Amino acid sequence: MAHRDLTEVLEEVGRSLTGEAWLRLRSDDRAEWFGHFVSGIALAVGLRPIEHVDSGVRVDDVGVFSAKVVVFTDNTIVFADAIGRSADPYDVATTVVARPRSGLAQLTISDANSAFRRDLFDPWPGDFKVTAEWSYGAKVTFPLSPIETDDHRARFSALYAALIDALGE
Numbered sequence: 001m002a003h004r005d006l007t008e009v010l011e012e013v014g015r016s017l018t019g020e021a022w023l024r025l026r027s028d029d030r031a032e033w034f035g036h037f038v039s040g041i042a043l044a045v046g047l048r049p050i051e052h053v054d055s056g057v058r059v060d061d062v063g064v065f066s067a068k069v070v071v072f073t074d075n076t077i078v079f080a081d082a083i084g085r086s087a088d089p090y091d092v093a094t095t096v097v098a099r100p101r102s103g104l105a106q107l108t109i110s111d112a113n114s115a116f117r118r119d120l121f122d123p124w125p126g127d128f129k130v131t132a133e134w135s136y137g138a139k140v141t142f143p144l145s146p147i148e149t150d151d152h153r154a155r156f157s158a159l160y161a162a163l164i165d166a167l168g169e
Helices: 006-016 020-027 032-045 150-166
Strands: 050-059 064-073 076-085 088-100 104-110 129-134 139-142
Touching: 006 032, 006 050, 006 064, 020 050, 032 064, 032 076, 032 088, 050 150, 064 139, 104 150, 129 150, 139 150
Parallel strands: none
Antiparallel strands: 050 064, 064 076, 076 088, 104 129, 129 139
């Protein structure tokens, strides 16, 4: 592995947070918490190589938002969450935790397309979901945001394959 420093990790984490909702957060001058959140994720990753990243932001009708980022390295998983209100960007709760990657106890598959009804515009297996549960209590449903691009679909497929491989390790 080539030598890298924490600044490179920070840049890689920042580049991985894409999509309209993340861009809105980046452009909001009041969202000071966002920079601290990304810094915490990079520090929790450390110098380990990032293998998979999934993220999502949800905002409800009254401006309450939640953001989730999950980063897989070779040996760890970083779980990062933020919750707050758009109207009060200084009152945001964030949590960033690094846990062992081992200990995947269960995968639950949902929303897969029918294996018997094939459709040109909605091919099998479709935009299914995978809920991963670890022995230490963490539980996350992937993907964290709707799949809207071929690149996102490819990243989700790679994450799904890694989760299947890790089951029972």
